[in-house]
Amino acid sequence: MNRIARLAVPLTALTLAAVGCSPAGTDAGSSGAGGKKEITFLTFETPNLDAAYWDAAIARAEAKVPGLKVKKLVAPSTDRTGYAKQLLASGQFPDVMISVSPVGFAESGQMAPWTDKELAQYTFPHSNPIGGKVYQLPYNTQPTPLVYYSKKLFAEADITAPPRTYQELLDDSAKLKSKGIDPFVVGGGGKDTFASSYLWTALVGTDVYKQTPDWMAQRRAGKVAFNDAGFKGATDKFVQLVKKGYVDKAGLSRDYANTEKAFLGGKGAMYPMGTWFATAGDKSAMKDDIGVFAFPTDDGSLSVPSYTGGGMSVSAKSKNLKEAKEFALAFQQDKANLDAVVKSDGAIIAMKGYTPPAGMGPVYDATVKVYDAAVQAKGVTNAFLVETGDDALLPGLVEKSYALAQDVIAGRKDADAATKALDEDWKKAATQ
Numbered sequence: 001m002n003r004i005a006r007l008a009v010p011l012t013a014l015t016l017a018a019v020g021c022s023p024a025g026t027d028a029g030s031s032g033a034g035g036k037k038e039i040t041f042l043t044f045e046t047p048n049l050d051a052a053y054w055d056a057a058i059a060r061a062e063a064k065v066p067g068l069k070v071k072k073l074v075a076p077s078t079d080r081t082g083y084a085k086q087l088l089a090s091g092q093f094p095d096v097m098i099s100v101s102p103v104g105f106a107e108s109g110q111m112a113p114w115t116d117k118e119l120a121q122y123t124f125p126h127s128n129p130i131g132g133k134v135y136q137l138p139y140n141t142q143p144t145p146l147v148y149y150s151k152k153l154f155a156e157a158d159i160t161a162p163p164r165t166y167q168e169l170l171d172d173s174a175k176l177k178s179k180g181i182d183p184f185v186v187g188g189g190g191k192d193t194f195a196s197s198y199l200w201t202a203l204v205g206t207d208v209y210k211q212t213p214d215w216m217a218q219r220r221a222g223k224v225a226f227n228d229a230g231f232k233g234a235t236d237k238f239v240q241l242v243k244k245g246y247v248d249k250a251g252l253s254r255d256y257a258n259t260e261k262a263f264l265g266g267k268g269a270m271y272p273m274g275t276w277f278a279t280a281g282d283k284s285a286m287k288d289d290i291g292v293f294a295f296p297t298d299d300g301s302l303s304v305p306s307y308t309g310g311g312m313s314v315s316a317k318s319k320n321l322k323e324a325k326e327f328a329l330a331f332q333q334d335k336a337n338l339d340a341v342v343k344s345d346g347a348i349i350a351m352k353g354y355t356p357p358a359g360m361g362p363v364y365d366a367t368v369k370v371y372d373a374a375v376q377a378k379g380v381t382n383a384f385l386v387e388t389g390d391d392a393l394l395p396g397l398v399e400k401s402y403a404l405a406q407d408v409i410a411g412r413k414d415a416d417a418a419t420k421a422l423d424e425d426w427k428k429a430a431t432q
Contacts, residue, residue, distance in 0.1 A: 137311030187259030282361025302379030
């Protein structure tokens, strides 16, 4: 799973702490062995993207920038943004970093914006702007969520095709429940509270963002509120799914891994999740039993909430800024590097002319087919709680929203209470 870690607080204090320090890749690290220019690159390691992958990927990109030496830095945890904050505070902010949220860093002048020319190869070049500028290469699109489902469990409930409209979804959920099958598998336990929110994200996409793509910008301008009829109505659909017993409340105690295991183990028929699940689905014994559809709208038109980003950012203070940018672009546009992310993380590469590697599994292929159909139908929207930059919630509100989603699933809050709480949290965040 590849989710972009968010920066929850401004970086003013960190910026002040770094005053007088020499950032990584500046005076102290501008030259390497043999007179080569040296830059630092902050990355991360996972079982899928291990040290061998990064070393080979770095070497390929490094070879495309003559006279460059790249020093790899590895984040000690999945919180790459948090680690970047630590490095900034200690005067060691990396020259190049990947999958680090630019929020806060960009506003305080720590990251260099990408130009339109540098973004020319990207399908959605102006994704997630901050103050109208793009600070992270938008190379990877992740629809969040789609709905993965068990064809076998659908058949047991006499459902012959995935639902196209929201009413059909309700009807199918009733059929599943009547057969003793939990319609929706959700998660949210432990540190993985995000997994409780995806039905909410889907419904905001179908009922709010599809009609008003700039809704969050209007919220920032004070023109709309969460407790307004439209957003509250989408939230009430979430509440009603819970009240009808269509959402497995046991999921609130399951972390991400166990939620995935529950779906793959037949504990429920539908699994709203980001497209990174496709790789796990294709590795599972039930890969041929898994189908996928876009969360249905009232009228049957396509709506697919998506996030595009996740790529390279570059320090604005790098002494070797030109080479740092050249390396970042070379790394991001290397097909072998892109293929590895597709295979390991189910990424949908948002770069012109890219084709995924041959032999991807049926779940990934079906996922891409749904997304491509949404693109053709102009049905791609922002993904509530996943947006960054100018389209994002105010700092700290994503985590509060996860807690509100858990309250809804647990039956502690209805739509009115949840949206009023979110408006109140917004008001507090706006004054901080």
